[in-house]
Amino acid sequence: MTGKLRHLLLARRGGASWHWTDVASYAYLALGVLLMFGPVAWLALSSFKTPAALLEFPPSLLPMAQSEVSVPGYPQPLPLFRVTMEDGSVRELAQVRRVGIVAQMVDPKEPAQTIRVPADRRTPVRHMALAVENYTDPLTQFDFLRFLRNSLVVTVVATVITLIINSMAAYALSVYEFRGKSVAMLGVIGTLMIPITIVLAPVYLVVTKLGFVDSLWAVILPGAATPTGVFLLRQYMLTIPRDLIEAARMDKASEWRIYARIVMPLSMPALAVLAIFSVMWRWNEFLWPLAVLTKTEVHTLPIALNAFQGELQTQWHYLLAMTVVTLLPVALVFAFLQRFITSGIANTGMK
Amino acid sequence: MTDTMRSHGAPARGPSAAAAAVTTGSANILMRLTDPPMRAVQRLIGAARMPYVFLLPNLVFFGLFVFLPIGINIVFSVTGGTGLFPAERPYVGSEHYARLLDCGSYLEAASCREDLFWRGVGNTLTFTVFQMVAMVLFSLVTALVLNRPIRGRGFFRAVYFFPVLLSPVVVALIWKWILQRDGLLNAVLTTAGGEKILFFVDPGWAMFWSVFVSVWAHMGFYTLILLAGLQAIPRDVYEAAEMDGTRPWRVFHRITLPLLWPNLLVVLVLVLIRSVQVFDEVFVLTGGGPGTATMMVVQYIYTTAFANQVQNFGLAGAASVLLGAVLFVLTLIQLFLTRRRAS
Numbered sequence: 001m002t003g004k005l006r007h008l009l010l011a012r013r014g015g016a017s018w019h020w021t022d023v024a025s026y027a028y029l030a031l032g033v034l035l036m037f038g039p040v041a042w043l044a045l046s047s048f049k050t051p052a053a054l055l056e057f058p059p060s061l062l063p064m065a066q067s068e069v070s071v072p073g074y075p076q077p078l079p080l081f082r083v084t085m086e087d088g089s090v091r092e093l094a095q096v097r098r099v100g101i102v103a104q105m106v107d108p109k110e111p112a113q114t115i116r117v118p119a120d121r122r123t124p125v126r127h128m129a130l131a132v133e134n135y136t137d138p139l140t141q142f143d144f145l146r147f148l149r150n151s152l153v154v155t156v157v158a159t160v161i162t163l164i165i166n167s168m169a170a171y172a173l174s175v176y177e178f179r180g181k182s183v184a185m186l187g188v189i190g191t192l193m194i195p196i197t198i199v200l201a202p203v204y205l206v207v208t209k210l211g212f213v214d215s216l217w218a219v220i221l222p223g224a225a226t227p228t229g230v231f232l233l234r235q236y237m238l239t240i241p242r243d244l245i246e247a248a249r250m251d252k253a254s255e256w257r258i259y260a261r262i263v264m265p266l267s268m269p270a271l272a273v274l275a276i277f278s279v280m281w282r283w284n285e286f287l288w289p290l291a292v293l294t295k296t297e298v299h300t301l302p303i304a305l306n307a308f309q310g311e312l313q314t315q316w317h318y319l320l321a322m323t324v325v326t327l328l329p330v331a332l333v334f335a336f337l338q339r340f341i342t343s344g345i346a347n348t349g350m351k
Numbered sequence: 352m353t354d355t356m357r358s359h360g361a362p363a364r365g366p367s368a369a370a371a372a373v374t375t376g377s378a379n380i381l382m383r384l385t386d387p388p389m390r391a392v393q394r395l396i397g398a399a400r401m402p403y404v405f406l407l408p409n410l411v412f413f414g415l416f417v418f419l420p421i422g423i424n425i426v427f428s429v430t431g432g433t434g435l436f437p438a439e440r441p442y443v444g445s446e447h448y449a450r451l452l453d454c455g456s457y458l459e460a461a462s463c464r465e466d467l468f469w470r471g472v473g474n475t476l477t478f479t480v481f482q483m484v485a486m487v488l489f490s491l492v493t494a495l496v497l498n499r500p501i502r503g504r505g506f507f508r509a510v511y512f513f514p515v516l517l518s519p520v521v522v523a524l525i526w527k528w529i530l531q532r533d534g535l536l537n538a539v540l541t542t543a544g545g546e547k548i549l550f551f552v553d554p555g556w557a558m559f560w561s562v563f564v565s566v567w568a569h570m571g572f573y574t575l576i577l578l579a580g581l582q583a584i585p586r587d588v589y590e591a592a593e594m595d596g597t598r599p600w601r602v603f604h605r606i607t608l609p610l611l612w613p614n615l616l617v618v619l620v621l622v623l624i625r626s627v628q629v630f631d632e633v634f635v636l637t638g639g640g641p642g643t644a645t646m647m648v649v650q651y652i653y654t655t656a657f658a659n660q661v662q663n664f665g666l667a668g669a670a671s672v673l674l675g676a677v678l679f680v681l682t683l684i685q686l687f688l689t690r691r692r693a694s
Contacts, residue, residue, distance in 0.1 A: 021599075025496045029507050032493070035567070036510050039525045042535055046528060058538035169409035172402035184406055191417045193682040197628045197649050198675040201427060201656040201664045202420030205435050210415075225412030255401040256389035260382055284518035286631045287649070291657045302520040306635055309524060316528070323524045330516045338509050341516075345575055 040327070047320035048130040054316050065129035069094050071111045081105065081122035092125060093117070134321035144322065146297065147304040150216060151283060154300055158220040159278040163271055165225055170233035171259045175245060192227045196288050204292060214295045219288065223281070229274045236270035237263055273344035276337060283330060301326045424675075427668030433661060440665070447669035468670060470643045471651035474558070478633075478647065479626040481562045486622045487615070490570045494577035495607075508578070512571035519631030522568045527636055530560060551637055554644035561633045561645050568632060569625070573618045580614030581607070613691065620685040627677060648674055 046054065048063040068077040071094050078094035083105060085091060093105035098119055105115045105122075138144040172178075173185060196203065203222050204213075212218040240263060248258050264271070286302050293299055299307065305326060308319050334341065393401055423437065428447055430440035455462030460469040493511055497504055514522060529535045530550045537547045550556040584607065592602050608615075630649040633639070639646035648670070656667035 022499075022501075025499055025501060028492070028496050029501070029510075032507065033510050036514060039529055039567075043525045043528060055533070057533040058542060059533075059535065165408040165412060168405040172405035176402040178399070178402045181402075184410070187410065187413060187418075189686065191413050192686075193679050194417050194421060194675065195628060195678070197630065197652070198671040198678065199417070199420035199424055200653065200671070201667050202423035203416055204656075205423055206415055206420060208435060221412070222416040225409045225416070230409065254386065254390045254393050255398055255405075256393070257382070257386055259405065260378070260385070264378075280516055284516075284520075286519055286635075287653065291653065302518050305520050305524065309527070309635070319524065320528065323521055326518060327521050330518070331513070334509075334513055334516050338512075339505070342508065342512060342575055345572065 043320060044324055047134055047317070047324045048132070049317065050129070050131045051317045062128055063130055064126040067125045067127050069108045071106055071108050073111050078106070080125040082125050083117050083122045095122070131317065134317045135325070138318050138322055143296070147299050147301050148325070150298060151301040154216055154219050155279055155282040158224055158282045159275055161220065161224045162226060162229055162278045163275060166229035166274065167233050167264060167267065167271065168259070169230050170237055171263055173230070174234045174237035175263065188227050188230050196222065200288070200291050207292060214293065214298055216298055218292045219285065219300065222288065223285070226278070228277070232274055233267060233270050236267050240266050272340070276333065276341055276344070279333065280330070424668045424671055427664045428672050431665050433663070435664065443665070447665045450666065451669055451673065465666070467643060467646070468648070468651050471646050471648040474644070474646055475627060475629065475648045477558060478562060478629055479623065482565055482626045483619065483622050485562060485566045486570055486573060487619060489566060490573035490577055490618065491615070493570065493574045494581055497574070497578055498581040508575070511574050514568045515571045517568065519568070520635050522564060523632045523635035526560065526564045552641050554641055557637045557641060557645050561637060564632055564636055565629065573622065576618055577611065577614055580611050584610045613688070616688050617685070620681065620688060624678060624681045624685060627674070627681065
């Protein structure tokens with residue numbers, strides 16, 4: 001049995017024996033897992049800690065809280081400690097108060113009698129406790145749901161617009177020959193060179209003129225036409241057999257019908273890749289929304305998180321929980337579509 | 352129909368099939384709504400002019416949010432005042448450019464009139480150099496390891512790749528939490544007998560972590576490109592080398608590296624283009640601090656145009672034009688290299 005297990009764990013592809021480079025490879029990969037997953041796992045664990053537990057140094061690995069007992073005669077529940085007594089025995093006592101280096105303790109079973117012990121002889125009794133209120137409080141106290149909704153609206157609406165207008169342009173540039181085609185292609189390539197980073201102020205001006213300042217349209221519209229998307233779709237549409245389109249024209253189908261009924265369904269794989277890209281771009285977008293969304297009501301999640309980390313320096317427990325919520329949809333998309341995303345990126349070399 | 356779809360979408364059948372099923376119903380309704388007007392348009396202008404109709408929406412967006420802004424940016428950079436609309440802005444000629452480029456010595460940011468800009472340039476250069484070296488090194492090593500016959504390659508590839516999808520704000524907050532004064536890393540350091548380090552108070556450490564976090568977040572993307580390149584190298588080349596008893600280092604030097612070189616070049620230029628525009632992660636992680644130790648060019652532009660008390664669109668515009676010129680050249684190089692790789 002152990003032999004089989006050994007074989008299963010240690011056998012190499014091709015049945016060759018182990019070489020030091022194999023050991024080094026697996027060591028590198030193991031370190032990689034620790035470095036890549038570790039920080040996210042630490043974030044998730046920390047997000048369930050109470051504010052008191054977050055202040056602890058050195059921090060505990062799991063979210064812990066000090067156990068408390070209610071003792072007759074005391075209105076508040078008292079924190080529980082494990083105390084090493086002078087005779088060497090260990091007792092669990094509740095602490096009434098602490099004065100300097102001496103703590104007044106009481107045995108929950110004999111509440112009448114208080115015991116004085118040196119403070120350094122006690123260690124807190126702890127149990128694992130998930131501070132779910134880190135997640136529920138922001139929902140009720142801040143406008144967290146509104147930010148979540150803003151992010152969702154931006155992501156969905158922008159992705160739909162991107163898919164429609166990019167596929168229309170890609171269709172024109174892949175199926176037709178027309179005057180000005182090369183100019184249009186050059187224009188699309190040209191936009192590759194102008195990231196939003198260098199036209200922040202002028203785009204702000206355009207958005208102001210259009211009356212979109214402090215509305216979600218200000219974030220949705222400027223990035224809707226993407227050169228990446230046009231290229232990706234065009235490349236794919238070029239592989240669609242011309243005969244199909246010619247046959248449809250014979251049947252008196254309109255050009256719009258050919259686009260919507262033949263080319264679009266056949267381009268589904270490329271459209272899906274673009275949809276995933278677009279969702280990632282929009283959900284994570286930062287600099288432009290930061291510049292254009294000044295009112296809190298229209299903040300998207302990343303902008304809200306950034307604002308929180310400035311304002312709520314001490315309220316890490318809320319900040320960590322909200323970070324986890326922001327991360328979660330992306331993690332889910334990735335979990336289900338991992339192969340799809342990675343092959344899409346490997347094929348196009350874009351992200 | 353399904354047959355053609357299948358032959359077409361072989362690598363990605365699962366999600367696309369599901370998406371197709373969902374969209375079919377709504378597509379019917381949409382078709383009924385959109386076909387008559389589009390048919391009328393076609394009758395009006397003729398089928399030959401239809402491609403312009405298809406191009407129109409995308410080009411309107413490009414025009415409004417890319418080409419028009421470039422023009423406005425140039426206008427901004429040669430006009431002054433605090434107005435947003437060009438009509439409210441007096442012409443000042445090359446004043447902003449002169450102000451940005453007015454330096455006692457270009458090696459000493461403090462000697463410049465607009466010292467913050469040059470600090471940003473200097474920081475961006477430092478960041479870019481370290482980031483390029485670290486990014487290419489780590490993604491190359493990771494791609495080489497993942498290209499070996501290892502178990503669970505898909506899993507490990509996913510492990511290195513997933514941070515690429517995270518929001519830069521999330522990435523920065525994850526690391527800020529670890530690196531803060533009482534954070535996990537300082538806990539490990541003190542447990543190991545060391546002293547706490549205030550990472551965001553020391554300029555050197557702040558820059559180090561800015562580079563580190565960017566590499567952490569993006570190396571998976573470049574690893575993927577390099578891995579695709581490695582897997583495209585024919586197996587028999589290696590088999591032939593093995594038969595000849597070629598040493599592994601020589602195989603890497605004489606076979607792998609030359610054959611991977613086109614991909615490596617593309618990665619180098621992409622890293623360069625992204626590094627020059629770095630903003631998000633670093634801004635949330637360090638806020639540009641301590642002082643101006645990690646303030647990058649884009650942060651300078653953003654602050655000058657939006658975050659300062661007096662919004663100076665002219666100065667920001669001039670800085671944008673300069674940055675844009677650099678990016679333009681870099682992107683031309685990238686396009687040239689990608690085209691060469693494709694052919």
